[in-house]
Amino acid sequence: MSMTEPTTARALRQRTLLDYVLKAGSVTSAELATVAECSIMTIHRDLDELANRGLVRKFHGGVSALPTSVFESSSAFRMRRGNEAKEKLAREAIKFIEPGMSIMLDDSTTVLALARLLNDFGPITVITNYRPAIEILSDCPDVRLIILGGTYSRTHDSFIGVPNMTGIENYAVDAVFLSTSTMHEGITYHQEHDVVLMKRAMLHAGTRKFLLMDESKIGKTSLNRFVPASDFTDVVLTDETPKEVINQLREVTTVHIAR
Amino acid sequence: MSMTEPTTARALRQRTLLDYVLKAGSVTSAELATVAECSIMTIHRDLDELANRGLVRKFHGGVSALPTSVFESSSAFRMRRGNEAKEKLAREAIKFIEPGMSIMLDDSTTVLALARLLNDFGPITVITNYRPAIEILSDCPDVRLIILGGTYSRTHDSFIGVPNMTGIENYAVDAVFLSTSTMHEGITYHQEHDVVLMKRAMLHAGTRKFLLMDESKIGKTSLNRFVPASDFTDVVLTDETPKEVINQLREVTTVHIAR
DNA sequence: GTTATAAATCACAATTATTCTGATTATTTT
DNA sequence: AAAATAATCAGAATAATTGTGATTTATAAC
Numbered sequence: 001m002s003m004t005e006p007t008t009a010r011a012l013r014q015r016t017l018l019d020y021v022l023k024a025g026s027v028t029s030a031e032l033a034t035v036a037e038c039s040i041m042t043i044h045r046d047l048d049e050l051a052n053r054g055l056v057r058k059f060h061g062g063v064s065a066l067p068t069s070v071f072e073s074s075s076a077f078r079m080r081r082g083n084e085a086k087e088k089l090a091r092e093a094i095k096f097i098e099p100g101m102s103i104m105l106d107d108s109t110t111v112l113a114l115a116r117l118l119n120d121f122g123p124i125t126v127i128t129n130y131r132p133a134i135e136i137l138s139d140c141p142d143v144r145l146i147i148l149g150g151t152y153s154r155t156h157d158s159f160i161g162v163p164n165m166t167g168i169e170n171y172a173v174d175a176v177f178l179s180t181s182t183m184h185e186g187i188t189y190h191q192e193h194d195v196v197l198m199k200r201a202m203l204h205a206g207t208r209k210f211l212l213m214d215e216s217k218i219g220k221t222s223l224n225r226f227v228p229a230s231d232f233t234d235v236v237l238t239d240e241t242p243k244e245v246i247n248q249l250r251e252v253t254t255v256h257i258a259r
Numbered sequence: 260m261s262m263t264e265p266t267t268a269r270a271l272r273q274r275t276l277l278d279y280v281l282k283a284g285s286v287t288s289a290e291l292a293t294v295a296e297c298s299i300m301t302i303h304r305d306l307d308e309l310a311n312r313g314l315v316r317k318f319h320g321g322v323s324a325l326p327t328s329v330f331e332s333s334s335a336f337r338m339r340r341g342n343e344a345k346e347k348l349a350r351e352a353i354k355f356i357e358p359g360m361s362i363m364l365d366d367s368t369t370v371l372a373l374a375r376l377l378n379d380f381g382p383i384t385v386i387t388n389y390r391p392a393i394e395i396l397s398d399c400p401d402v403r404l405i406i407l408g409g410t411y412s413r414t415h416d417s418f419i420g421v422p423n424m425t426g427i428e429n430y431a432v433d434a435v436f437l438s439t440s441t442m443h444e445g446i447t448y449h450q451e452h453d454v455v456l457m458k459r460a461m462l463h464a465g466t467r468k469f470l471l472m473d474e475s476k477i478g479k480t481s482l483n484r485f486v487p488a489s490d491f492t493d494v495v496l497t498d499e500t501p502k503e504v505i506n507q508l509r510e511v512t513t514v515h516i517a518r
Numbered sequence: 519g520t521t522a523t524a525a526a527t528c529a530c531a532a533t534t535a536t537t538c539t540g541a542t543t544a545t546t547t548t
Numbered sequence: 549a550a551a552a553t554a555a556t557c558a559g560a561a562t563a564a565t566t567g568t569g570a571t572t573t574a575t576a577a578c
Contacts, residue, residue, distance in 0.1 A: 008562085010538075029552080039540045044553065060547060060552065129408075131393070138390070138411055147418045149388075149408030149426050152397055159406045167408050167426045267535085269565075288525080298567050303526065319525065319574055 013038065014046050021056050021065050028062040054155065073181065073191040075109070075132075075157040083113070085214035085238050090114040092236050092258035093177060093212055099123050101174040104202055105133055107158030107195075108179030110212045112136070118143060127171055127205075129159045129198065146171070150198070160194045168201045176206030178232075180213060182220040186229045186248060189222035196224045203231060211235045218245055229253055272297065273305050280315050285323040313414055332440065332450040332481075334391075334416040337368045344473035344497050349373040351495050351517035352436060352471055358382055360433040363461055364392055366417030366454075367438030369471045371395070377402060386430055386464075388418045388457065405430070409457070419453050427460045435465030437491075439472060441479040445488045445507060448481035455483045462490060470494045477504055488512055 013036050020035055021027055029047070033040045051058045054074050057066055071077055090113035097103060099122030105111045107130035115133045118124060119140050126137055129148040137143045148168050150161025159166075178199055180188035188211070190196050203209055211232040218241065229235060230252035237246060239259050249255050272295050279294055280286055288306070292299045310317045312335040316325055330336055349372035356362060358381030364370045366389035374392045377383060378399050385396055388407040396402045407427050409420025418425075437458055439447035447470070449455050462468055470491040477500065488494060489511035496505060498518050508514050 040553090041540060042538085045538090062552095131397070134390070134411070138413070138416075141413075145411035147406065147408040147411060149406040149418070152393070152404035152406060154397070154400075157397075159408070161426065167420065299526090300568085301566060304565085321525095 010046070013042075014050060017043070017046055018050060018055060021050075021063055024065075026062060026064040032063070074155050075107075083109075085216070085240075086110045086113040086212075088238055088258040089212045089214060089236050090117055092256055093210060094118075094121075096175060096208070096210070096234070097121070097124070101125070102127070102171075104128065104171070104173045104176040104205055105130065106176075106178045106199055106202055107133075107156050107160075108212075110179040110214070111177050114177060114212075125173070127173060129161075129166070131157045131159070153194075156195065160198050162194070162197060166198075166201075168205060171205050173206050175208040175210060176202055177210045177212055178202060180211060180217060180226055181222045182217050183213060183229065184219060184221045186252065187221075188226040188229060189220075190224050190226050191222045193224050196226050199226060203227065209233045213241075214238045215241045218242065269305070272301075273309060276302070276305055277309060277314055280309075280322055281324050283324075285321060287321040291322070329414070329450075333414045334366075334368070342368075342372070344475070344499075345369045345372040345471075347497055347517040348471045348473060348495050349376055351515055352469060353377075353380075355434060355467070355469065355493070356380070356383070360384070361386070361430075363387065363430070363432045363435040363464055364389065365435075365437045365458055365461055366392075366415050366419075367471075369438040369473070370436050373436060373471075384432070386432060388420075388425070390416045390418070412453075415454065419457050421453070421456060425457075425460075427464060430464050432465050434467040434469060435461055436469045436471060437461060439470060439476060439485055440481045441476050442472060442488065443478060443480045445511065446480075447485040447488060448479075449483050449485050450481045452483050455485050458485060462486065468492045472500075473497045474499045474501070477501065 016036055017032055020032065029040050029043045032043045036043065047056065047058055047063050050056045055066070055071070055077060056063050065071070086109060089110055093114050094117050102125035105115060105126060105128040107128070112130065112132055115126070115136050118126065118137065121142065123142050125144040125146065127146040127148060128134070129150060134145065134147065137145045148159060148161070148166045150159035150166050153160050181190045183189065190199065209232045211229065211234070213235065215238050229249055232253050234254045234256060235249050236256045236258055239257050246255055246257070275295060276291055279291065288299050288302045291302045295302065306315065306317055306322050309315045313333050314325070314330065314335055315322050324330065345368060348369055352373050353376050361384035364374060364385060364387040366387070371389065371391055374385070374395050377385065377396065380401065382401050382403075384403040384405065386405040386407060387393070388409060393404065393406065396404045407418060407420070407425045409418035409425050412419050440449045442448070449458065468491045470488065470493070472494065474497050488508055491512050493513045493515060494508055495515045495517055498516050505514055505516070
């Protein structure tokens with residue numbers, strides 16, 4: 001169903017290894033070789049890749065999981081989480097986009113699913129600061145692509161700038177599509193302060209402001225307060241979002257349910 | 260010698276085809292099949308790729324070369340021209356960079372060769388608007404990478420913005436490394452106006468301003484005047500540059516010869 | 519408009535190149 | 549010195565490229 005989930009033998013094994021390391025916290029290579037039913041050599045190669053992507057930490061004797069906060073905000077990790085939900089959200093969100101419009105996308109995997117749907121969509125202007133989105137959209141001749149500059153963040157794989165350094169103030173788009181790390185009692189949160197500033201600036205640039213959020217974000221907080229949900233004109237949720245959350249959000253904004 | 264030249268069978272054949280189309284101007288697919296000694300189907304697939312990269316134009320019945328000016332300023336074309344010279348220039352230019360410095364690179368293949376040398380160079384801040392440079396430098400942990408935003412240009416594979424839209428005014432770097440399309444009688448030129456504005460803004464941002472130029476650029480003009488060579492504090496040339504050009508440049512700036 | 523014809527695309531099978539894996543050997547770390 | 553990791557390499561698995569023939573599309577003639 002989900003085309004974004006790689007299903008090669010190696011990707012599958014690496015997922016197994018990652019889950020195992022996450023649960024166990026710290027494991028030896030030999031133990032992983034037993035789990036994955038392959039040679040230690042292969043384990044080492046897989047772990048090198050995972051370590052390179054910043055998902056685990058290798059040390060002499062084995063491998064360990066990273067602190068949760070760092071881990072969960074890393075692009076590579078978010079990339080493989082709940083893709084079905086993200087695709088549902090994207091399919092719902094694209095209903096509000098029409099050829100000729102200008103839109104802004106933040107540096108989230110949720111919104112990346114939306115970018116994938118824009119191929120052959122028609123003429124459209126897309127503004128973003130997310131590198132993977134550039135990769136996808138630079139191949140679409142119909143898409144006028146504008147990049148928000150800034151300092152490259154390896155954990156987010158995007159360009160982050162303090163307001164006034166990126167040129168973002170010069171743009172006004174028809175719709176801006178954002179994601180959030182977590183939401184609790186109608187307030188959205190994110191791990192990092194710089195990202196919050198960037199997202200706030202993006203929010204400001206849109207006429208219509210969409211929040212795309214799957215149920216996994218709900219009921220938690222992160223270090224930095226982003227904005228109250230009422231700052232969004234529209235919120236797109238999955239159909240597995242708790243009823244009480246939906247009702248609460250309906251009081252302050254327009255809610256759309258993706259099925 | 261040059262690792263940037265691909266040597267797979269397909270790449271080699273496409274180069275042959277491109278050269279043939281360039282020389283002939285307009286050819287049928289059947290004729291190309293004879294030249295490359297392969298099926299017409301393969302020719303079509305190759306031409307689709309070349310057309311996608313903006314190097315040729317397909318039409319029902321065959322394929323034709325693009326107008327020279329558009330063609331020569333396209334990133335993909337420049338990518339495969341005179342790499343040895345560019346690498347020489349880059350090796351000379353890097354002598355003026357030291358760990359801890361901040362530098363700016365424009366969207367030229369010449370300067371890309373310089374970016375490749377920055378791996379394991381030490382801590383350094385690099386500002387650029389060139390996508391291939393991002394690809395290379397995003398993998399270097401020691402490099403703090405800052406992107407200048409703007410509208411994505413498929414022909415240049417970079418982000419172009421009018422001054423004041425990119426945030427470039429906020430930066431001041433130790434050295435800026437630029438390239439030029441052509442040079443004639445001490446004046447540099449470029450095909451496109453937007454690019455000229457972008458390069459001028461970059462020039463303004465550097466304390467020391469380097470022009471990297473191989474001999475193929477000399478003695479021609481392009482549509483838009485960029486700046487006089489005297490606007491650069493330093494010019495790096497290949498050792499095959501005509502003596503009279505070198506002497507002429509020495510009168511207005513510091514000249515370095517790459518061997 | 520319609521049709522004839524060449525050209526281009528599509529779908530599939532065969533081939534070719536590339537990547538991946540695990541046994542072995544060498545090197546590093548503690 | 550012992551264990552762990554990295555390097556090397558041949559065979560296996562995987563992916564890519566290619567050509568054939570059928571199908572669709574575009575051009576030109578009627």
